[in-house]
Amino acid sequence: MARLLEDQAKKLLARYGIKVPEFRIVSTADEAGKAAAELGKEVVIKALVPIGKRGKAGAVRFAGDTQEAVKVASEILGLTLSNYPVERLLVEEKLDIEQELYVSITIDSSVKKPAVIASTAGGMDVEEIIQKEKDKVKIYHPDPILGLPAFKAREIWSELGMSGKALLDLTATLVSLYRAWADLDAYLLEVNPLVITHKGEVIAAACVLGLDDSALYRHPDLAGFVQMGMERAWRPLTELEKQAVEVNEKDPYRGTARYTEMDGGDIGFMCGGGGGSLLMFDTLLEFGGKPANYSEFGGNPTAEKVYGLAKVILSKPGVRGLIVAQNITNNTQVDLVAQGLLRALKELNIDPKTFPIVVREAGVNEDEARRLFLQAGIDYYAEEVSMREAAQKIIAKMQEYYGEGSR
Amino acid sequence: MAILIDKNSRIAIQGITGREASMVARHTLAYGTPVLAGITPGKGGQEIHGIPIYDSLKAACQEHGINTTAVYVPPAFVYDAVLEAIDNNVKLIWIATENVPQHDALKFLHLAKEAAVIIVGPNSVGIISPGERMKLGAIGGDNPDRCFPPGRIGVISRSGGMTAETSWTIKRAGFGVSTAISIGGDSLIGSTPCDLLALFQEDEGTDAVVMFSEPGTTFEEEVAEMIAAGRFTKPLISYIAGRFTETMPENTVFGHAGAIISQGRGRPSQKEKCLREAGAYVVRNLDEIGDVLRSLFGEEKGGQ
Numbered sequence: 127m128a129r130l131l132e133d134q135a136k137k138l139l140a141r142y143g144i145k146v147p148e149f150r151i152v153s154t155a156d157e158a159g160k161a162a163a164e165l166g167k168e169v170v171i172k173a174l175v176p177i178g179k180r181g182k183a184g185a186v187r188f189a190g191d192t193q194e195a196v197k198v199a200s201e202i203l204g205l206t207l208s209n210y211p212v213e214r215l216l217v218e219e220k221l222d223i224e225q226e227l228y229v230s231i232t233i234d235s236s237v238k239k240p241a242v243i244a245s246t247a248g249g250m251d252v253e254e255i256i257q258k259e260k261d262k263v264k265i266y267h268p269d270p271i272l273g274l275p276a277f278k279a280r281e282i283w284s285e286l287g288m289s290g291k292a293l294l295d296l297t298a299t300l301v302s303l304y305r306a307w308a309d310l311d312a313y314l315l316e317v318n319p320l321v322i323t324h325k326g327e328v329i330a331a332a333c334v335l336g337l338d339d340s341a342l343y344r345h346p347d348l349a350g351f352v353q354m355g356m357e358r359a360w361r362p363l364t365e366l367e368k369q370a371v372e373v374n375e376k377d378p379y380r381g382t383a384r385y386t387e388m389d390g391g392d393i394g395f396m397c398g399g400g401g402g403s404l405l406m407f408d409t410l411l412e413f414g415g416k417p418a419n420y421s422e423f424g425g426n427p428t429a430e431k432v433y434g435l436a437k438v439i440l441s442k443p444g445v446r447g448l449i450v451a452q453n454i455t456n457n458t459q460v461d462l463v464a465q466g467l468l469r470a471l472k473e474l475n476i477d478p479k480t481f482p483i484v485v486r487e488a489g490v491n492e493d494e495a496r497r498l499f500l501q502a503g504i505d506y507y508a509e510e511v512s513m514r515e516a517a518q519k520i521i522a523k524m525q526e527y528y529g530e531g532s533r
Numbered sequence: 534m535a536i537l538i539d540k541n542s543r544i545a546i547q548g549i550t551g552r553e554a555s556m557v558a559r560h561t562l563a564y565g566t567p568v569l570a571g572i573t574p575g576k577g578g579q580e581i582h583g584i585p586i587y588d589s590l591k592a593a594c595q596e597h598g599i600n601t602t603a604v605y606v607p608p609a610f611v612y613d614a615v616l617e618a619i620d621n622n623v624k625l626i627w628i629a630t631e632n633v634p635q636h637d638a639l640k641f642l643h644l645a646k647e648a649a650v651i652i653v654g655p656n657s658v659g660i661i662s663p664g665e666r667m668k669l670g671a672i673g674g675d676n677p678d679r680c681f682p683p684g685r686i687g688v689i690s691r692s693g694g695m696t697a698e699t700s701w702t703i704k705r706a707g708f709g710v711s712t713a714i715s716i717g718g719d720s721l722i723g724s725t726p727c728d729l730l731a732l733f734q735e736d737e738g739t740d741a742v743v744m745f746s747e748p749g750t751t752f753e754e755e756v757a758e759m760i761a762a763g764r765f766t767k768p769l770i771s772y773i774a775g776r777f778t779e780t781m782p783e784n785t786v787f788g789h790a791g792a793i794i795s796q797g798r799g800r801p802s803q804k805e806k807c808l809r810e811a812g813a814y815v816v817r818n819l820d821e822i823g824d825v826l827r828s829l830f831g832e833e834k835g836g837q
Contacts, residue, residue, distance in 0.1 A: 208782075233635055235720045236751045238642050270639040311636050340608060341634035361782075400718060401692020401747055404774035405819065411777055412818075424694060453698035456658055456674040457556075490674060509679075512705070513698065514820050 128337045129176045133216055134351045135335035142306040144299060145329045149218030158199030159192045161217040168220040171198050173205060173212040178334065183207050186332075188220060209361030221331055226319035228252045229300060231307040239267040240307075242274060244300065246286045248319030262286065274304040295328040296320075303330075310348075311341030366419075366438050373434030381427025381458075383435040387442065391418030393520060394439040394448040396467075399424035402453040402513065409517040410449070415524070418445045426458045426490075432466025440474055446528070447482040449520040451513055455489035463487055464498040471502070478503045482523035486516035534738030535662030535712040536687070536729070537625060537653070538601060542667055545570040545599040547590065547606055547614045549581055553629070553671070554605035558582055560675050565666040569597040594621045603669045604628040604654075611655065612637040619648050627669045628654030628717070638721040645723065652723025658693030658715040664738065672696060672715060684709015686826065687733040687742040689726050691716060691752075695745045695774070699819065703743060706823025707832065711739040718747075726752045730765045741768040741829060743822055748775040749799045757807035769813040770825050773801045 130138070136146040150161035151174065162169045173185035180186050185202050189195035195217065205212045226248035234241035245263040247255040255262065264282045268274045279300040283293050299320070307315040314336040321331040342348065363371065370385030395417040397406040403422045410417050419442060423435055440448065450467060452458065467485075471478070485499055488508035499506035505523070507516060538544075544561075548554050549571025558568055559582050568584050570593035577588030587593040590602065602623050606614045611633045618626045619641075626645065633655040645652045653660060659670025664683035672693075673681055680701040686708050690696035696715040703710060714729055716722055726744060733739045746753050753773065759765050779800055809815045814825045 233639065233721065236755075238639065238646075238721055240639065270636075270643045308636065311634055313635055338635045340632040341636065343609065344634070399692065399694035401690070401695035401745060401774055402698065404692075404747060404778070405695070408774060408776050409818065453692075453694040454680055454701050455694060456671045456697060509701070512702065512820050514818050 128339050128342065130335045130337065130351055131174050131176060132172065132333065133174065135333050136330070138310065138335065138348075139303075139306055139330055139333060142302045142309075144302050144306065145327060146333075147218040147221060147329060147331060149216050151214055152199070152217055153203075153214045155196045155200035155203060158215055158217050159196040162189060162195035163192045165217070165219050169195055169217050170220050171195060171202060172216045172218070172332075173202050173207060174214040174216050175207050175210040175212055177208045177210060180207065185212065221321050221329055222324040223319075223321050223331075224324050224326075225322040226331075227296070227322070228318045229303060229320050230314065230316035230318070231304055231312070232314045232316075234267060237267055239270055240274075240304075242266045242268060242282070242300070242304065244282050244286060246288070248321075252318055268304070273308060274301060276301050279304075291326055292322055292328070295326070296322075299328045299330075310335070311338045311344060312336060313338050366442055369441075370421075370435060370438045373431060373438065376434070377428060377431055381423065381425040381431050383423045383427055383431050384421060385435060385438050386420040388417060388419050390444065391416040392444055392446050393417050393524065394442070394445045395419050395421055396423065396436060396439050396448060396450045398422050398452045399455075402451070406449070406451050406513055406517060409514050410521070413517060413521045415517070415521050417449075418442050424452065424455065424458060426455075427462070427466075429462040429466040429469070432463050433469045434466075436467045436470035437474065440470060440476065447520060447524045449484055449517065451484075451486040451516045452489070453513065454509065455487075458487075458489040459491050460487040460489040461491040461494040461498065464495040468498060468502055480527070482520065482527045484516055484520040484523060486511060486513060534736055535665050535667070536732040536736050536739070537651070537660050537712060537714065538662050538667040538669060539665045540667070542601045542625070543597060543599050544568050544601045544603065544669065545572060545590065545593050545597070546584075546603045547572045547618070548604065548610075549573055549584065549586060550576055551605055551607075554603075555581055557603075557605070557629075557671050558584060560671070560673075561668060563675065564668055564673070564677050566668050569593070570599060590617045590621050590623070594623075599623060601625045601669070602627070604630060606630065608632045608634065612641055615641040615652070616644065619645055619650050623650065625651045625653070626723075627657060627660060628652065628723075629657060629659070629670055630654075631656045631719075633719065635719075635721055638719065642721060642723055651728075653714060654717040654719075654722060656693075656719045656722075657717040658696055660712065660714050661710070662712045663710050670715075672713070680704065681713060682709040683711075685711055685738060685740040687711050687729075687736070687739045688713035688745075689716060689729050689742060690714070690745040691718060691747045691750075692745060692774075693718065699743055699745045699772075699822070702819050702822050703826065706826050708823075708826050708830070711736065720750075725755065727755045727759050730756060730759060730769070734765050734767065739767065741770065741826070743770045744772070745819075746771065746773040746801075746804060748773075748778045748801055751799065753804035754807050757804075757811035757813070760808075760811040760813060768825075768829055769808070770822055771805075771808050771813050771815050772817075772819055772822065773804050773815075776801045 228245040228248035316334040317330045397403040550573040659672025661668040680697040693715045
């Protein structure tokens with residue numbers, strides 16, 4: 127899923143007639159001071175990073191004047207949030223808040239419909255408030271074809287106790303938000319808070335926008351905005367992960383190879399497909415193994431892609447063993463797996479006599495795969511063992527090579 | 534007997550001339566499953582592996598009475614292909630395509646439901662009913678008998694690859710498969726495990742069901758409710774992969790798009806607890822499936 131940074135999300139919302147605060151993007155404290163002077167009033171300074179709960183992390187703060195803006199900006203620029211160093215800031219006008227509300231639009235996969243969540247309790251603790259005060263929240267599932275009609279948006283706000291001009295403005299805003307969500311192929315559009323100012327304006331003060339990667343082909347104009355590969359968003363990609371993305375993208379039409387680095391560990395983990403990798407990782411942990419990474423490969427990758435992935439896995443410092451295992455595959459040519467892996471081992475001067483390797487690969491052309499692996503002195507299994515038994519074998523081999531203390 | 538596909542299935546492949554689809558068509562015929570028609574707009578009148586190609590599904594339906602389609606068109610065209618199938622009164626639409634836009638899936642799943650059409654997928658490896666020698670999709674590749682001997686155990690898997698491995702585990706224990714279904718790995722899919730269990734409940738050829746699950750979704754929680762309510766009364770053996778994801782930082786996605794951990798719902802430990810309390814056999818490793826099957830049905834019943 128492609129998550130947009132707040133400035134891009136707000137620019138997009140503005141296209142749909144939704145009011146957003148005036149803002150500037152800066153990357154130094156001095157620029158923040160200048161931006162505050164330009165905006166000419168109190169400002170809010172926010173870390174521009176693709177993660178939630180910034181307020182609680184001290185990365186959303188107010189500044190009363192230019193001097194304070196410089197000070198606050200320099201403090202936020204020094205932070206690292208969920209492993210993301212703060213490199214840029216959003217400096218925006220501080221709103222005169224009369225009331226804070228909450229709106230989100232997402233896909234509720236359990237009922238297979240869009241879900242519109244509106245609440246008269248917005249702000250930092252919205253989750254808890256929504257839990258406790260159920261009368262302050264409305265959840266509505268629009269018909270996926272018909273969308274959100276204005277009358278329904280009006281009903282939602284009216285039942286939440288809104289009236290007069292605010293009711294009309296909130297209705298118009300909610301309808302526009304839904305239109306943006308539908309048009310942009312978003313999976314999540316969240317506005318928190320949606321603010322009513324003293325003057326009675328309805329403004330999207332902060333927002334989160336995530337788009338469906340699979341639909342980006344319909345939005346070529348957004349190509350530059352969107353950060354790909356954000357699905358593992360608990361931290362930025364490591365160098366090895368970037369290399370793996372390159373390996374995968376080089377030939378996007380045949381097979382997949384995904385790699386996630388783990389802290390520590392000594393067993394290189396080269397498994398697939400999606401479900402098979404989950405099973406193997408659980409099983410290695412159960413037997414006391416320490417995988418150095420997570421991976422998924424499958425879909426009949428080329429030898430080149432297997433080679434690229436194997437090289438990434440084996441390059442991580444501390445890796446001193448390798449498990450290669452997949453479920454019995456429907457279509458993967460396992461001789462290509464053998465070719466790719468053997469090439470990587472040769473290039474990295476890894477000798478199976480001193481470096482434990484267990485392979486469990488059953489699929490197309492497995493007789494040739496068996497020949498190649500056995501010739502190279504590697505323990506190869508197809509149907510003779512289950513995936514679980516293959517996991518046991520690599521653990522045993524690690525102990526045999528490195529002794530009991532290796533675990 | 535079987536569910537979803539059997540000797541009465543009259544199959545067409547939408548997008549038959551693509552690389553993957555044409556290979557699958559060849560393997561499907563080799564397995565003994567008739568493929569009556571293929572649809573590739575602009576190639577009507579041609580043939581592939583002896584299968585006639587039509588420009589529209591309507592023409593194929595008129596000629597062959599198609600009631601089941603396999604959708605192999607690229608992601609941008611899936612919406613239209615599904616609408617075409619619904620419009621032509623096809624009763625089962627199975628979708629192989631990966632990376633279908635979610636908003637498209639929302640719409641066609643809704644329309645299919647209104648028309649009482651069954652959808653399996655998107656992003657499914659296939660469906661196979663070995664006793665009927667019927668299959669849809671790449672499932673089993675060029676050698677379906679390796680993992681899918683005929684028998685009386687149903688298989689439901691969130692993972693395409695593990696549909697085969699789970700069935701092979703059943704075979705290794707001396708049993709066979711009535712129907713195995715890869716339900717698809719996307720966050721929005723047509724038939725859920727509950728939908729399929731309702732069919733297995735009615736199927737006289739199925740004695741028990743094995744289910745392979747992953748983190749995310751509320752499928753298992755729903756299945757537990759279904760069992761507790763007495764709507765599925767056959768033995769259900771459940772294995773849930775990905776327990777380790779519970780110890781990972783939030784926002785981590787492993788496996789398929791659906792494997793998203795959010796708010797306790799969808800956590801493997803939670804799923805296991807619900808299912809166990811409802812009376813399902815929850816195994817902690819796949820190899821235990823054989824032990825449970827043997828304890829339920831004895832040694833001698835294998836493969837029958």
